[in-house]
Amino acid sequence: MSGILQAIRESQGQMNRKEQELAQYVLEHPHEAVQSSITELADRSGTSTATVSRFCRNLMFKGLSDFRMKLGAELAVTPTHSTYQDIVAGNSLHSIVQAIEMNHIRSISDTTRQLDLQAVQQAVGALRAAKRIDLYGVATSGIVALDFQQKLVRIGIMAHYWPDSHMQITSASSLEEGDVAVAISYSGDTVETYDALLCAKERGAVTLSLTKFGSNRISQAADIRLFASSLEEGMRRGDMASRIAQLHVVDILFTALVSEDFDDYVPQLEQSFQQVKKYRKEKGR
Amino acid sequence: MSGILQAIRESQGQMNRKEQELAQYVLEHPHEAVQSSITELADRSGTSTATVSRFCRNLMFKGLSDFRMKLGAELAVTPTHSTYQDIVAGNSLHSIVQAIEMNHIRSISDTTRQLDLQAVQQAVGALRAAKRIDLYGVATSGIVALDFQQKLVRIGIMAHYWPDSHMQITSASSLEEGDVAVAISYSGDTVETYDALLCAKERGAVTLSLTKFGSNRISQAADIRLFASSLEEGMRRGDMASRIAQLHVVDILFTALVSEDFDDYVPQLEQSFQQVKKYRKEKGR
């Protein structure tokens, strides 16, 4: 099942009654949904145009056309890698390997399909302009934050990540106007991460979120929202693919950043690489 | 090139002057074209909305939205270029996104292709049998190690990762026979990681390596060798894909481990998930 449909299914429970009905219709007839106009969609799902419009906004799309475009793109993807596989007891090693490969590849391409390039562009602009960048996240998302920090530091950007969530807030509280705070959370509901982001926002920092698709507190609070698609519910087995998808987005951000200031950053990257190498050599081995 | 773009190029010669100009714009900026409204498209291509509308009908689409939908769907299909893409200065955001997607997907499937299932099986056996598991790695590979540690701890396995490489050796020196030491290093040459692995080996631990493909000191020293493929290119820009590939292998190991002892581990996973949730709830939000 597609990342967007999966996201709809996951958040269906939190929706209003009519939106649930609409969600149901979309889940059952995704192809019709992508092709019909708002009136048709409203009629067929037994709702109203207003509800359809709100439904799309609530899912964090820019509107119906945006929803259509992105779902359409996802549905178009070749059915070779199409269905996410679940992993259960006593699977053969071979089937496990295949399932994981499929899930990872799928979540990377789903994430790419629904990526909002304008939001990416904005994010890159903000990151470039920032004097300082703070990263927030815990557990699996903390690892993604740490990864991003490493990359940023390597090109000489002052980026901070504290594994301790109190320190995350402490750090947020010293941000200044124009700095950037990046909140990473699969669910988009992690309390600690949300708090740190709010604090950063109060300080006047530009806030950026990287969460799963759909509506959630963290992305709602953020100025710039990025989404990583993933499949599974509830983060139990799920954070494997979601983490890969998040790292994928981090790589895109980072590469775009480097690409924009190629002449500044690439020598930096090269230098940090060489310095580490040299330091290690001198230690005598 | 996509079928629709190809068709446009082929019939471009027979078009009216303004439609040719529009066709040119679409050929040069297909992604902008699918996203913009008719007014934007008319403006950017230096034509009028009437021309845009007619253009679509002339190409036998039902209208602009139909054209958008179908071109969008075509563009969405991942181009299956088999070669890794390099990222250079001033790339368009879109080409960056495509290149990264391609590289990541490619490195995941390459890694899967060359994975030695017997080695994986041995690794899983050793990990299951271990009283304690030590993980070694620095920088990007340290993140992979940390990720693996988190996963193992979640199913109740005593796994250690120290970001400090002296502590890695310290930890290694207290391993015992039958414990497992996992060394993660893209190059396979990282001094600190190598030292920790050697130390673990001396203590009688089963040693496991996760490195790039080919011969390198760390994998030579290890009892069980796993390889993650990636771009060659010396680790500077390459470590994006290599890290994804390494995490992919980690996921395979972890899933295989869980799958073998499903009834023990899955409740553990579930419990650790619920405990975190409960603890967070109690904090009152």
Added chain:
DNA sequence: ATATTTAAGAAAATATTTTTCATATTCATA
């Protein structure tokens, strides 16, 4: 039981797309 909040559709306001229509341009022919 009453106030307050929330949900949802009708209708109004916007925005988008298509069609019509008037004009400009090209091309063939005398």
Added chain:
DNA sequence: TATGAATATGAAAAATATTTTCTTAAATAT
């Protein structure tokens, strides 16, 4: 070269589609 027919094109009108506002109904809290 002049003339008329055919075609191309954009402005504006008409038709559609989408979003927002406003009102009422329903749910929830006080």
